[in-house]
Amino acid sequence: MPGKLQQLINRINMSGEERITGIITDWTMGWSLEVxxxxxxxxxxFWPASAALLCSMLSISKLLNDGIIDNDGEVLYHKLFN
Known part of the structure; x- marks a missing residue:
């Protein structure tokens, strides 16, 4: 995908009509920032969903590593809720 995006931007910028001078991208397509x-x-x-959802998504690997949830998202450590 990054190569295709770069080709598209080059094609548009060389067309002479308009130029792409900036990119606004969703967090899930962060690779486009590298391009x-x-x-x-x-x-x-840009993150169109709530900040709480973003924080949750960014915390998944820590929750897995700490043994709080499993790969299916099931809670393993019930003491958190008692």
Whole structure:
């Protein structure tokens, strides 16, 4: 995908009509920020869902590593809720 995005941006920028000077991307497509950086294009990340959901998603690996949930999301450590 990164290569295709770079090709698309190059094609649009070489068309002479309009130029892409910045990218706003969803967190789930963070790889596009690397493309923008490589092409020296301004970039921003956007998260349309709630901040609580973002925090939850970013914490999943810690919850797994700490043995609080399993790979299916089932709670393993019930003392947290007592």
């Amino acid at each position: 923008a950086e490589k092409m020296n294009i301004r970039r921003a990340i």
